[in-house]
Amino acid sequence: MIRLATVIDTFEADFLAQYRDQLTPDHYRALAAMKHCRTQASPMMQVKCTACEHQKLVPHSCGHRHCPHCQHHESQQWLERQLKKQVPAEYFLLTFTLPAEFRTLAWAHQNVVYDLLMSCSWETVRTFSQNDKPLQGTPGATAVLHTNTRRLDYHPHVHLVMPAAVVDGKQKQWRTKPRGKAKGGYLFNHKALAKVFRAKILAAIETAGLTLPARYPQEWVVDCKSVGSGESALIYLGRYLYRGVIQENDIVACANGQVSFRYRNAKTTRRERRTVSGAQFLWLVLQHVLPKGFRRARNFGFLHPNCKHVIALLHVLLKCVPGQTLAWVKQRAPILCTCCGAVMAIVRTRIPSPFTGQLPISIAAEGNP
Template structure:
C-alpha cells in the first residue's frame, strides 16, 4: 500500500529544494511530521507480554491533523466526547460552498475567508430557522471546514449537522421540522451570499473592491440532506471531522493505487455518477494539491453554534427535559478516555510497558535521547 509518507520520502527532497522558499510554515511542518510519524526518530514504547515472553515496539505518532496515520482512532474519541450533544430528533447535513470566482482570493487570505465562511453560513441557518414558517426556534449546529474536492483541487466548503428543529424563543417548546425538509436552500443561498458580501466589505474593503461585482449576483451553492436521528447523525458527521484531503483504510491511503515513474495514480468517486474513476498526477502536482489543504496553524476547523455552542450547554440540558430525555447536567459531561490497551499479537493478552523512549523535542528539533543501558539496547534490538 502506497502512503503519503512514501511519496514524501521518495520525492520530498526534490520538491522542497524547488519550492520550500515559498512554502508556508504550516505546510513545512505537516510535511516534516508526516515523514517522521511512527518512525524511530519519534521515539516510542517497548511492551512486554509476561505470558509469551515477547517484546513489541510501538513508535509514537506525530499527531498532526493532516497526517493520514493519525486520524484512524480520533473519530471514535470525538464521538465519545460529543455524545452529550445528542438529541432524539432528526438531523440534517447542510453544506455551503464558496463560488469558484472567490477561490483565488480565499487561497491568498485563508483565515479571513474561512472565518467569514463559518460566520456567514451559521448566521444564515440561524436567521432562517428563526422564521416561524420553517422552525421558529434556535437549532443546534456543528460545522466542519473542508477545502478539497475529490480530485484534491481547491474547493472550500463547510458542512453542518443541524438539528431538525429548535427551541422556541421562550425556551418552553421544541419546534420540530419536517422529517425530510429543514430549510429552503435557495433562500439560504441568497442570505449567505448577502451576509458574506457585507461582512467582506466591512472586514477588508481592498479585497472586496478587487472582486468582480458579478460574484454577488450569481447563485451560490447550498445543499441540504437528511442524515438520521441522534447517534446516527453524529457518526455521519464524524467521518467528515477527521477526513483529510486524500482519505486511509477505512478513512485514506488505500485510494492511492501506485507511485511509478514520477506519477501518482489514485482513485476517486465521481460525485455525479457515484462511480469510481482513476486520476493520474505528476508527483509534484500531487504534493502541491495535498499541501494546499493544510490549514493555517491554530485554525479551528470544527465549530459549535446555536444550541451546541459551549455557552448554551446548560440550555441544552433543559431542552433534554423538554424532549423527555431525562438527562441531567452531570450526564452531559464527556466521558474520560481510558488509556489504549496494547495487546499481545500472539496470545491477545494485555502487554505492559517496560521502556518509554520520549518524543523528540519540537522546540529544539532534537531526536529522542539515546538509550544508555545495555538492557535497553538489547530489548530495542529485539523489537526493531
C-alpha cells in the same frame, strides 16, 4: 497500502523545488511530521505485555491533524461527543460553497475567509430558524470546514449538520419542524438560503477590509438535504476531521515519477482514478493544511459546548437516550504481544529515537522543532 510517508520520501526534493514559493511554515511542519510518522525517526514508547512480561519499543504517531496515518482515536472521540448530543428530530445536512472566483482571496487570507465562511453559514441558518413560522427560535448546528473536493482540488466549503428543531429561550419551549409530505423532509428553500448567505459573506468580507473579486456570480450554491437521524452525516464529517484529505488505502500506485489515487465521483457514485506527478500529488495534499490553531469543527446554538445542561435537560424531558447510537463508534485498537497475543500496556512514552532523521532545510532554517 502505500504510506504517505513513502511518497514524501520519494518526491520531497521535487516537491520542494517546484512549490517552495507557495509553502508556509504550516506546510513545512506538516511535511516533516507526516514524513516521520511512526518511523524509526519518531519518538518511541515502551510497551510491556500484561501476561508474559515481554517488552518492546513502538514508534509514536506524529499526532498531526492532517496525517492520514494517525488521529483515528481523536476522530472517534469527536464522533462520540456529537452522537451523545443527538436530539429526537429530523436532521439536515447543509453545504455552503464559496464560488470559484473567491478562491484566490481565500487562499491569501485563510484565517479570515475560512472564519467568515463558517460564521456566515451559521448566521444564515440562525436567521432562517428565527424567522420560520414553525420554529421561531435558536437552532443548533455542527459545522465542519472542508477545503477539498474528492479529487483533492482546492474548493472551500462548509458542511452544517443541524436538527430541524429550536430552543425558544424566552418562552422556554422546544419546537420541531413537522415532516412535510415530500420524501426526505423539508427544512428551508435552498435558493433563499443561497441569497442570504451571499449577502452576509459579501458584507463580512468588506467589513474585514478585504477586496472583493472584480467579478463573481449572482447566484450561489447552497445544498440542503435530509439525513434522517444525522448519524450517517456525522460519521461522514468525522472521517476526515483529524486524518487529512485522503486515506492511505486510496493511494493505489507510486511509480515512474507518478502517484495514482482513487476517489468516488459524487455525481456517478463510481470509483475513479486520478494520476498526477509525485510533486503535484504532495501539493494536492498539503494545500489543504489549515493555519495553525484554526478550528475546522465548531458547534453553534444549543449544541455549543456551553449548553451541556440544555442538552441534558432536553434528553430527560424528551425521553431521549442518545447512547444507543454509539455502536457506530470503534474503540482504539490495543497493542498485542507478538509472543502470546495478550494486550500490552504502555509504561513509558516520548523516548528519544537514536535515528533522528533529517528535517526539511526550510524547517531548520526557520528554527522550527
